[in-house]
Amino acid sequence: MQSVALECESPHSAVTLLVAVLSYTGMSALSQTDYRSKLTWRNYSNGQGCWELKMETMREPLTVYSSSLSGKAGLLDETKLVLQYLATGQSIDDVRGMVVEQNLLSKQSPHTRQAVWDAIRLRLAGMGDDHRIRRVARVVTSPQLTVQAQNLILFYELCRSQPLLADLTADCLYPLYAKGRSVIDKTDVITWLSFTAEAHTEIATWSPQTREKIASNYLSLVRDFGLLNGVQQKHFTQVYIPLPAFAYMLYDLHEQGLGTKDIIDSPAFRMLLIDHDDLMLLFADAARSNYVTFRRTGTIYDLVFHYASVDEVMERVTSKVS
Numbered sequence: 001m002q003s004v005a006l007e008c009e010s011p012h013s014a015v016t017l018l019v020a021v022l023s024y025t026g027m028s029a030l031s032q033t034d035y036r037s038k039l040t041w042r043n044y045s046n047g048q049g050c051w052e053l054k055m056e057t058m059r060e061p062l063t064v065y066s067s068s069l070s071g072k073a074g075l076l077d078e079t080k081l082v083l084q085y086l087a088t089g090q091s092i093d094d095v096r097g098m099v100v101e102q103n104l105l106s107k108q109s110p111h112t113r114q115a116v117w118d119a120i121r122l123r124l125a126g127m128g129d130d131h132r133i134r135r136v137a138r139v140v141t142s143p144q145l146t147v148q149a150q151n152l153i154l155f156y157e158l159c160r161s162q163p164l165l166a167d168l169t170a171d172c173l174y175p176l177y178a179k180g181r182s183v184i185d186k187t188d189v190i191t192w193l194s195f196t197a198e199a200h201t202e203i204a205t206w207s208p209q210t211r212e213k214i215a216s217n218y219l220s221l222v223r224d225f226g227l228l229n230g231v232q233q234k235h236f237t238q239v240y241i242p243l244p245a246f247a248y249m250l251y252d253l254h255e256q257g258l259g260t261k262d263i264i265d266s267p268a269f270r271m272l273l274i275d276h277d278d279l280m281l282l283f284a285d286a287a288r289s290n291y292v293t294f295r296r297t298g299t300i301y302d303l304v305f306h307y308a309s310v311d312e313v314m315e316r317v318t319s320k321v322s
Contacts, residue, residue: 008231063202065164070210072119073217074224076151078105080140082120083154087137092124128160135311139248149242154247155225159271168192169220170267173227177236182205184234189215197198227273239273244317246282247291249311250311260303291316 047200081104085095099117107113127133136157140150159166172192176184193211197203203211218232228234249272253263270280280296283303287294291313293304307313 002252045079045135048134063163064202066162067206067210067214068119068122068162069164069217069221070213072116073221075116075119075155075226078116079120079123079154080150081105083137084141087141092121096121123158127157129202139314142318145244146242148240148247152241152245153248156245156268156271160270164214165218165221166223166267166271167196169227169278170270173222176274182235184228185235186212186215186219186220189205189218236273241272241274241278241282243285243289245272245284245315247286247313250286250292251305251307252304254305255310260301263303264301
């Protein structure tokens with residue numbers, strides 16, 4: 001969040017300053033919901049004072065993208081096996097020893113073992129603190145959940161930990177899917193990267209080979225998680241969203257402090273190729289299962305959560321599944 005404070009001679013002059021501030025700080029491109037302003041009287045110690053206009057952007061600064069997608073991609077089975085051991089209470093250091101020294105993941109060379117571990121460890125670090133990592137481990141290795149539910153929850157968590165993966169899916173993959181495209185290729189991803197480089201200047205430092213590798217690895221990764229199918233040519237597939245996966249995402253967004261409207265508009269659902277109509281159906285399913293109360297009247301939404309946390313609702317979800 002960025003903030004700017006300026007002194008004004010009168011409330012009237014604040015209007016002129018408002019326009020100037022928006023232009024100068026680059027906030028003029030934001031919608032009114034992306035910033036807030038506050039005009040207050042500020043007293044000086046000498047008895048004088050002035051009007052102070054304070055503006056804050058409601059958006060966080062742009063996250064710098066990492067080119068890590070150009071390295072090891074996919075690793076779905078390997079990541080789930082690591083999480084399986086973490087779910088039993090093993091420490092991250094213990095699991096590292098199993099992977100690198102004991103060859104838990106059956107990789108041929110020590111160099112490959114270390115590279116795979118580094119890629120998985122980076123994913124885990126991006127997920128959050130130890131509590132969250134272990135929660136993810138318990139959920140995505142739960143035998144009470146289908147493989148589809150496990151994989152989609154893990155993909156959601158990977159998107160949270162890797163901003164480039166999240167934005168590629170929500171802002172590149174999803175729009176093509178929504179427009180009715182049947183296939184996607186590396187050119188689509190590379191074009192998106194080039195366009196996005198205007199805002200994310202770090203992309204401009206990546207070589208053409210790196211961008212092409214990112215595009216190739218990205219398409220393979222989302223295929224492995226079930227959003228695409230195909231080997232040489234990647235086709236969109238109709239993604240079935242199991243209710244446990246939706247409940248996990250829904251309660252996680254709630255835990256982040258999002259209100260009803262922000263949850264419904266969240267790009268998180270686009271990461272799983274969920275359009276608005278499907279989202280409404282999923283809310284209805286969640287309400288029928290008594291995970292939430294959801295009512296809709298036109299564009300007015302009422303959403304009430306029945307559980308206090310992700311942990312609580314997933315405990316209920318897995319008990320119902322079993």
